[in-house]
Structures are given as C-alpha cells and as structure tokens.
Amino acid sequence: MVDVGTSRASAAPGPAGRAVDLVALTRLSTGPGAVGAILDWLATRTGGTAALVDVDGKTLAAPSKHSAPAPTVLAAAATEVARLHRRGTSSAVLDGEPDTIDVVRAGDAAARVPYLVVANRPERRPGVVLADAARILGLCWRVAEAERTSDRVASAMSQSREAVLHLLMIGSLAAAQRIAATLGPRLPGVARVFVVECPAGRRHQIGDQIERFARGRAWIVPCPVRPHHLIALVPPEREHRLDLLIAEGVPEARVGASQEVPLRETALGYEQAFHALAVARGVPGRYARFDRHTDLxxxxxxxxxxxxxxxxxxxxxxxxxxxxxxxxxxxxxxxxxxxxxxxxxxxxxxxxxxxxxxxxxxxxxxxxxxxxxxxxxxxxxxxxxxxxxxxxxxxxxxxxxxLATPAAVVWARSRLLPLDAGPPAGVETLRVWLRADARLPATAAALGISAPATRKRLARIERALGRSLLHAPSAKHELWLALRALGSL
Structure with missing residues (x-):
C-alpha cells in the first residue's frame, strides 16, 4: 500500500486529453443522476470498476451500466477508507491481484465525505482523471444529499400538515391548533375551504400560487385521499376571487369553494367545497362556490x-x-x-x-x-x-x-325544488338510484337504460342540485333523508 496525494498520477494524459475529460465530467455533473452517470463514465473511461464508499465502509453508489467492484475489492477499500479518514489522508493505492485499487477522497478534508474507489489492472491505472473525477463527484454527491434532505423535510412538513387537516376533519380543534402554531402559519378562526382538481403534477405549482396570493396566510394540503386534489383553507380577507385566479392561471384545473366556515366546521367546509367542485366540472368558468341551503x-x-x-x-x-x-x-x-x-x-x-x-x-x-x-x-x-x-x-x-315533522317536510321539499325545473325524469332517476343503494348497474337495469346514460342523468342532477352524487363526499345520504321525509322511499 502506498499513500499518494490527489495531485499525483501514474499515467497523466496530455493537456488536450485532460481537457476533453473535464468537459465530459462537467456535462455529466449538470444532468440527472449525475453521481451514477459519472461512475458509469469513469468505469468506461478506465476499463475498470468504480464505486463511492462512505467512511463507515458502506457502498453509497455504483455504476448502473457496469458491475460494481468485487466484494473482496470493496472490503479492502472499506478498511482503507476508514484508515484514511482517521488519519485525514486524501488518497491511497492498494496493490493487489489482479487489480490495483485507487482510493481518493471526494471532497474537503474537513467534511465527512465519501471516497471514490476504482479497481483496475496495474497497466491501465486511471491517472489524473481520477483526481478530477473525485472532485466533481464530491460536489455532485453533496448536491444530491442536499436534495434528499430537502425532500425529507418537505415530506415531513407535508405529513404534519396532513395530520393537522385530519385533526380538523374529526373535530380535534385544540390539537390541530397546537401543531399548526409550531409549523406555521396559524390556523384562521374563520376560513373558506377550496378544493382544486388538477393533474397530480401541478398540485405543487397551484399550492405555490395560492401561497403567494394569500401572502403566507393559507393552510394548503395535498388531499391524502385523491391524488388529483389540493385542499386549501384561506382566511376571508385573503380569498377574494382566488377560485377565478386559479381557474384562469391553470386551464386544466377546476375549483370548488365553500362558504365561510368556523375552523371547528372544517369538515363541513370541505364537503361544501367538494359539492361546489361537482358544479365546477360542468360550467364554462371551471369554478363554483357552494350555494348555501338550510341544513336539516x-x-x-x-x-x-x-x-x-x-x-x-x-x-x-x-x-x-x-x-x-x-x-x-x-x-x-x-x-x-x-x-x-x-x-x-x-x-x-x-x-x-x-x-x-x-x-x-x-x-x-x-x-x-x-x-x-x-x-x-x-x-x-x-x-x-x-x-x-x-x-x-x-x-x-x-x-x-x-323525519315526519312538518318542519322536516318543508326542508325536504326545498332540497328537491331545483329538480322541478331541472332535467327530465330527475326526481324519478334520483329515487331509483337511491333505492338501488346508489349502485349504478342496478339503477340502469331498473330504469331500462344503459349505465353511461344513467351516469349522464345523474351528472345533470348534480348540476341542478349543486351537489356531488357520483363521487364521495356524496349528497346521497342527505337526499335519501329528503325523499324519506316526503314518503317517496
């Protein structure tokens, strides 16, 4: 075993060859999966095998297109990496059969950085390219580590916000407020709930848009149940025409907004926003606000x-x-x-x-x-x-x-009133659907029409009532109670 500095090389190429290598390494460092790409290139360039090993001997990365160094090589390299780290030495060469093993620190001596390991035939030693690759590889590794750390923090923050939303939905207001006060921003006492339907890949962009518009006062959570939905609680003073702004800024988005609700009624606000979203799917503007009705x-x-x-x-x-x-x-x-x-x-x-x-x-x-x-x-x-x-x-x-009280009957009639001037056979279709336990095939069979035609009828009823029927949260329970109060079920 011989210690060498990273500036030494046993087979240094000429200036032109080194410049070509540096250009190739620089290009690879700016692309996706830079660490793996550089190890692939280095294995091809040297005709050997390469890996990135941490100071505890764990293999952090290996070429994706080539085999990693043999287990015996990695074991010897791991022992040497631990020794070099203790001594603060930057590199070493291990003589062995059939390959020689080069070990080079991929970064600053003051940091806990991994080491680049390259195994090759003695007559094909990598030369100065190894030192150049180690420096660039160390930078790429630190960038990748920073991205992984950022992703973990973002994931933890997202899960914490989701937990707050869950607590609000089940009525645990005090616990939700305590967690929210730690994460920030504080939950608003009164809010309008927005449900945005959009491609899953656009949720982050729309969340950032809402955050800027609400000036950091909104509570924004990707829906844990539906990957294409984003939920936002926005204080009344920050929500003016936010639904219109989202719909105009993201043409493929649809937006449903609730009435203003106290924080303790977040679950009700979510249901209102979801019902409004059912209307938004069928109107030109692609956004709708919940049309308040008197609750039962x-x-x-x-x-x-x-x-x-x-x-x-x-x-x-x-x-x-x-x-x-x-x-x-x-x-x-x-x-x-x-x-x-x-x-x-x-x-x-x-x-x-x-x-x-x-x-x-x-x-x-x-x-x-x-x-x-x-x-x-x-x-x-x-x-x-x-x-x-x-x-x-x-x-x-x-x-x-x-349900037989006069007041309940009045409520039931008001709930179904939009169907009087709504789609033909609306009440009968709704009655059959509810009798069939909201199952589409059984409803279609009872009506004597196809399942797609039944779905279209129910979609028209959704728009007339301003309520979601086919997707949960559904108004099916409320409508069943209305028809039951009227003696129609």
Missing amino acids: TPFLGGRGPAWAAGFLRPCLTYVPARRADPGAEELLATLNSWLTFDGGAGRHLKIHRNTLAARLRLLGDLLGLDLTRLADQSAAWLALRLHAGASPDSPAGPLDSL
Whole structure:
C-alpha cells in the first residue's frame, strides 16, 4: 500500500486529453443522476470498476451500466477508507491481484465525505482523471444529499400538515391548533375551504400560487385521499376571487369553494367545497362556490340530538376488550370517514383496508346496522351530525318519526325544488338510484337504460342540485333523508 496525494498520477494524459475529460465530467455533473452517470463514465473511461464508499465502509453508489467492484475489492477499500479518514489522508493505492485499487477522497478534508474507489489492472491505472473525477463527484454527491434532505423535510412538513387537516376533519380543534402554531402559519378562526382538481403534477405549482396570493396566510394540503386534489383553507380577507385566479392561471384545473366556515366546521367546509367542485366540472368558468341551503339539523329541534345519542348509544358506551383496540371515539371517527370518503376512508385514516373492514363490521354489530345499505348509512350519517352533548341514555326512537315533522317536510321539499325545473325524469332517476343503494348497474337495469346514460342523468342532477352524487363526499345520504321525509322511499 502506498499513500499518494490527489495531485499525483501514474499515467497523466496530455493537456488536450485532460481537457476533453473535464468537459465530459462537467456535462455529466449538470444532468440527472449525475453521481451514477459519472461512475458509469469513469468505469468506461478506465476499463475498470468504480464505486463511492462512505467512511463507515458502506457502498453509497455504483455504476448502473457496469458491475460494481468485487466484494473482496470493496472490503479492502472499506478498511482503507476508514484508515484514511482517521488519519485525514486524501488518497491511497492498494496493490493487489489482479487489480490495483485507487482510493481518493471526494471532497474537503474537513467534511465527512465519501471516497471514490476504482479497481483496475496495474497497466491501465486511471491517472489524473481520477483526481478530477473525485472532485466533481464530491460536489455532485453533496448536491444530491442536499436534495434528499430537502425532500425529507418537505415530506415531513407535508405529513404534519396532513395530520393537522385530519385533526380538523374529526373535530380535534385544540390539537390541530397546537401543531399548526409550531409549523406555521396559524390556523384562521374563520376560513373558506377550496378544493382544486388538477393533474397530480401541478398540485405543487397551484399550492405555490395560492401561497403567494394569500401572502403566507393559507393552510394548503395535498388531499391524502385523491391524488388529483389540493385542499386549501384561506382566511376571508385573503380569498377574494382566488377560485377565478386559479381557474384562469391553470386551464386544466377546476375549483370548488365553500362558504365561510368556523375552523371547528372544517369538515363541513370541505364537503361544501367538494359539492361546489361537482358544479365546477360542468360550467364554462371551471369554478363554483357552494350555494348555501338550510341544513336539516335545525329543523329537527331538540329531538334531533336526543335521537342521535340514543342511536349511537351502543357505540358511545362501548369499552374495548383490549387496550390496543379502537374505542368509541375512534370508531365514530372511522364511521364518519367511511360515510364521507367511501373506499377512500382507509387512505384518509392511514389504516389497512382489512382494519377498516373489521372496524365497520364491529360498528355494524354494535349499532345493529347493515352499513352496505344506503338506508342504514343515511341514518348513521344523520346521527353523526346531530350528536352533540345529549345523554347517551336518551331513547333512539324510529327515524321516520323524526323525519315526519312538518318542519322536516318543508326542508325536504326545498332540497328537491331545483329538480322541478331541472332535467327530465330527475326526481324519478334520483329515487331509483337511491333505492338501488346508489349502485349504478342496478339503477340502469331498473330504469331500462344503459349505465353511461344513467351516469349522464345523474351528472345533470348534480348540476341542478349543486351537489356531488357520483363521487364521495356524496349528497346521497342527505337526499335519501329528503325523499324519506316526503314518503317517496
């Protein structure tokens, strides 16, 4: 073994040859995958094998088009790299059979940088090109490391923001505010929720656009359930015509915006924005704002929360057999997520589909429901929206008696009023679709038309009502309750 400086070489090329090598290395350093590309070039240039090894002996990179050095070569090089690092020596040559191993530090001595290892026949030593390649390779490695670190930070930030959104959606306001205060910006007390539908690759660009327009006051999260959606909470003073700006700036985008909602009602704002997005898909401007309507819950009076508490009592009083099993609050959050996102609930809750299915079976057993039926889903949907502070000892009573009040009937008529002047056969199509548990093939068969024709009818009903039907969050539960209140189901 012989120590050598990085300025020495056993077979230095002429000035013209070295200039050609430097031009090639410079070009490779500015392209994609620069580290691998330079190692590929170096292996070809020297006729040997090359690798990048860290001071702990781990192989960090090897040529993609050539085989890496043999395990025996890498083992010898790893031992030598550790010795060189301890001594602060920049390079060494290991004599061996059949190859000679060159080891050169790829960077400044003060930094913990990797070493370039090249194995070659003694008569084909790489010469000065090895020192030049090591310097450029070290720069490329540091750039790649910085990019990886930046990506990890961005990923952690994105996951933290997603966690805040999840807490808001399940009503854990205090926890969401604590995390948001650490990440910044602080969550607004009142906000308008935007849902932007766009190509997945454009979400970052649109997020930056919203950030600039809102001057750092917006809370922006890529949707964890739908890869083509971006969710933004924007304070009222920063959202003026933001939907129009996005639609004009990104022609392939569609934008739905909610009414202004308190932070504790973020889940409601999201549903409003999603319903507005269903309208935006069919209008020339590609953006729409939620058309406010009176919610059912105020029309049910004091009986509503009491009925909901009785309905949910088996779940509210449930005590899991094991500490690791989900408790009442987690089960209700699962039910709410499933009723909102359907099959996307697993992605929203970050649980396996088998775990989701097991929780839904438990909920069905506890509540005595068949959660594949729209009727039972709609009752659970209403109970979750009414559940607020009533005693779980309240009697549930039948749902029909709750919906039979004159006030509930007035609400139901107002909800379906747009269909009176809307698409032909709108009410009948909606009724058949709801009777078929919102399943498209069964609806088409009952109507005697094709599935595409049925889908077109439902899309026209979506536009008339200003509500999403075919995509979750869907208004199917609300509309089932309206038709039930009118005695049409």
